[in-house]
Amino acid sequence: xxxxxxxxxxTGAANGIGAALSRRFHAAGAxxxxxxxxxxxxxxxxxxxxxIRPQSALAVVADIGTQAGxxxxxxxxxxxxxxxxxxxxxxxxxxxxxxxxxxEAMWEATFNINLNAHRWAAKHLLGEWLAEGRGxxxxxxxxxxxxxxxGSAPYSVTKHGAVAFAEWLSITYGDRGLRxxxxxxxxxxxxxxxxxxxxxxxxxxxxxxxxxxxxxxxxEPADVADFVYQAIVEERFLILPHPEVAIYxxxxxxxxxxxxxxxxxxxxxxxxxx
Ligand SMILES: NC(=O)c1ccc[n+]([C@@H]2O[C@H](COP(=O)([O-])OP(=O)(O)OC[C@H]3O[C@@H](n4cnc5c(N)ncnc54)[C@H](O)[C@@H]3O)[C@@H](O)[C@H]2O)c1
Numbered sequence: 001x002x003x004x005x006x007x008x009x010x011t012g013a014a015n016g017i018g019a020a021l022s023r024r025f026h027a028a029g030a031x032x033x034x035x036x037x038x039x040x041x042x043x044x045x046x047x048x049x050x051x052i053r054p055q056s057a058l059a060v061v062a063d064i065g066t067q068a069g070x071x072x073x074x075x076x077x078x079x080x081x082x083x084x085x086x087x088x089x090x091x092x093x094x095x096x097x098x099x100x101x102x103x104e105a106m107w108e109a110t111f112n113i114n115l116n117a118h119r120w121a122a123k124h125l126l127g128e129w130l131a132e133g134r135g136x137x138x139x140x141x142x143x144x145x146x147x148x149x150x151g152s153a154p155y156s157v158t159k160h161g162a163v164a165f166a167e168w169l170s171i172t173y174g175d176r177g178l179r180x181x182x183x184x185x186x187x188x189x190x191x192x193x194x195x196x197x198x199x200x201x202x203x204x205x206x207x208x209x210x211x212x213x214x215x216x217x218x219x220e221p222a223d224v225a226d227f228v229y230q231a232i233v234e235e236r237f238l239i240l241p242h243p244e245v246a247i248y249x250x251x252x253x254x255x256x257x258x259x260x261x262x263x264x265x266x267x268x269x270x271x272x273x274x
Pocket of ligand 1: 011012013014015016017018035036037038062063064065090091092093094113140141142143184185186187188189190191192193212
């Protein structure tokens with residue numbers, strides 16, 4: 001894909017990886033529709049892009065954890081820039097821990113934002129994309145979607161779902177012109193990886209982000225965005241800015257019991273015996 005003069009939509013664009021992706025696509029000549037529910041930083045990043053190239057970026061305050069929010073975002077983007085060449089479903093949340101302490105609302109929010117948002121967006125985009133015989137859907141899942149997320153069941157489950165959905169889209173519509181990519185990073189230096197380390201009572205508690213930081217190198221969002229940009233230019237499906245994730249996935253497939261034992265060992269080292 002060539003970004004020059006194209007229209008891209010990025011969700012979760014106010015912060016972290018989404019802000020970096022928006023800047024990268026814009027630097028390559030694309031118009032960018034930036035969507036987020038966090039209005040102040042969203043408008044700051046959008047202003048920054050419009051200062052570089054007037055009228056090239058649009059901020060849309062949206063809750064993409066609802067079907068209506070995705071539809072409104074896509075309709076607004078089309079009304080402003082016309083055909084959407086690339087829709088990038090990046091917004092995501094962490095949080096939630098295990099089966100006992102995680103309430104229904106957290107599971108529901110995580111499913112809606114990390115997974116359902118992708119299918120709601122795709123559903124509203126596919127008609128036009130299939131009619132044109134072209135379109136690009138990219139999502140940010142996680143290495144947790146290929147492996148697992150120690151410390152968060154909702155995150156593990158929904159990120160696996162996001163990878164599966166992206167694969168399904170590619171299989172189903174790849175021969176009709178749809179391109180699909182899926183980003184599966186380990187640690188990236190963002191708010192999501194660095195939540196407050198104390199709970200309501202002031203107790204310092206290890207969290208899922210601590211495991212990710214312990215497990216490997218933490219990349220900067222701008223470096224991840226460069227890597228994603230190149231993968232999309234080359235139209236590669238799986239985007240692994242941490243290449244070791246491919247090796248971990250091979251080990252998991254080769255001997256599942258051994259891989260599970262290794263994950264338990266890692267968990268015990270970071271969390272202590274649960
Ligand atoms: N940081 C990491 O280590 C890491 C690793 C693997 C995958 N990811 C994934 O990368 C993606 C981006 O996360 P990040 O690390 O940049 O974190 P981040 O918290 O900096 O950015 C996430 C953005 O999504 C937005 N968002 C969340 N829910 C939303 C909603 N309902 N509607 C609209 N916007 C919403 C937030 O406001 C925020 O701006 C997520 O999908 C995350 O799961 C992150």
